Amino acid sequence: ESAQAEKVAAVEAKSVAAVEAAKIEMSEKIAALEAKVASVQAPAIIKIAKTVRSDVNRAVREQLIDFYKGNNRVEKELKMFADESQYDAYLREASALTAGGDGKGGRTAYDPTFVALRLINPMRGLSRTVATDGSSYQFRVKTGNAGAAWGYTIQNNGATTTEDTTIWQLVLQDLNVQFPIRTAALDDIDGLEANVVDDMLAEFSQSEALSMIQNNDQAAQSASNPYGGTNGLRGLDQYAGSNATYAGGTSTAAAFGSSGTGSSSGLHSLATYDQLTSNVNTVGANAIVYKDVINTIYALPQQYWTPNTKFMVNPILAQAIRGLQDTNGRPIFNSIESLNPDGIIGQLLGFDVVMNKYL
Structure with a gap:
């Protein structure tokens, strides 16, 4: 009898241990499921109200729903306002609903920051962009003729050879800016930082275009020469034709520069039509x-x-x-x-x- 009692006790102990193990396993699975459900980014079921009136309307609707679901058919008192301050806010909001301006008609909604359109420099599409760490950039060009001559016999300089090389050197100019905006403002205002950077790049292009066309680099920057002055580019408007006076219907090519070693002495020519x-x-x-x-x-x-x-x-x-x-x-x-x-x-x-x- 004692041996049989020991066996029964052992079986009961095993059963209890199995039940406890099953409980622990089930608890772990439930915890894992809860964590997984919590990680799902589900949208809010109840939208956040934007006005006091919306808050009050939602509260009343929720009370009516509870009253109906409770299957009660007796009189029920509805609580419209949470406290006296909400009632005062409701009255102030309602009195200003037809007004305009900041702080009128409830809470203010806002759109992300945007910028007005600027015209990017159209000349960029007709130009080459070169990255360099120098203070000047030099063009080298081969000039003259090899001296080709007619005849079946191989010619060695059968005609005058005039081959040579020449240069045209551009002194590079610099365009820069420092943002006059605090870091806190860039972080706090939605969309400001990205728009500031994008607009800065467009502003650079705009300043570049104005200097390319209109700037006089032979005079200091002033109200009448606002696009860089001696620190800017040589504007195309500064190149005149070779005609001393207007001559309708004629085209002339004017040469500029002699040494090619500076922005004001480059070897180039431009044609002008009157x-x-x-x-x-x-x-x-x-x-x-x-x-x-x-x-x-x-x-x-x-x-x-x-x-x-x-x-x-x-x-x-x-x-x-x-x-x-x-x-x-x-x-x-x-x-x-x-x-x-x-x-x-x-x-x-x-x-x-x-x-x-x-x-």
Whole structure:
């Protein structure tokens, strides 16, 4: 009997241990499931109210739902306001709902910070970007002829050899900025930091474009020369033609520089066309005619008539060109371009057009 009692006790002990092990295992599984459920980013079921009136309406609806679900059909007192301060806030909010301005009509909602559009420098699309750590950048060019000569016999300098090299050196200029914004403001205002950086890059491009076109690097920066002065770039507006005075319908090439070792003495030349009718330095005047456009094309050497050649024009000039009409009042560039949609805006006499309001 004692042996049988010991066996029964052992079986009971094993059963208790098995039950405890099962409880522990189940507890661990439930804890793991709760952790997994807690990690799910589920949206809030109850939306956060934005006004005191919304808070009150939601509280009343919840009380009515509880009353209905409780299957009670007796009178029930509804609690509309949590306390006297909420009632006062409700009255102040309701009295200002038709007003405008900050602090009127409830709580203020806001949109992430944004910036106004700037025009990125259109000349970047026609330029090369070169990264360098120097203070100047030098172009090297081979000039002259090898001396080719006619005849079946191999020629050794059968004609005069004039090959040589020359340089054109650009002194690099610097454009920089330091943000006048506290780090705390960048962190606190939604979207500010990214927009500040994006707008800074666009501002750099805008300043670059204005200096490329209008700056006079031979004079100090001033109210009449605001785009860098001696610290800026040589603007295209500073290059004049070789004609001493206006000569309508003529093209001239003016050479600039002699040594090539500085931004003011580089070896380069620019062609200038004087249109048939002068604008007489009148702001807003635009006396261009169809023949001026043709003359400009044929003043360009043929070796530059490539698929990559482009017109870069100010929108005001482009508007005047597109508005040219024949004697019957028809748009000239519509008729000669066969109503090609790409030709209305994007091309002029077969060449692509790049708009640049900074010109």
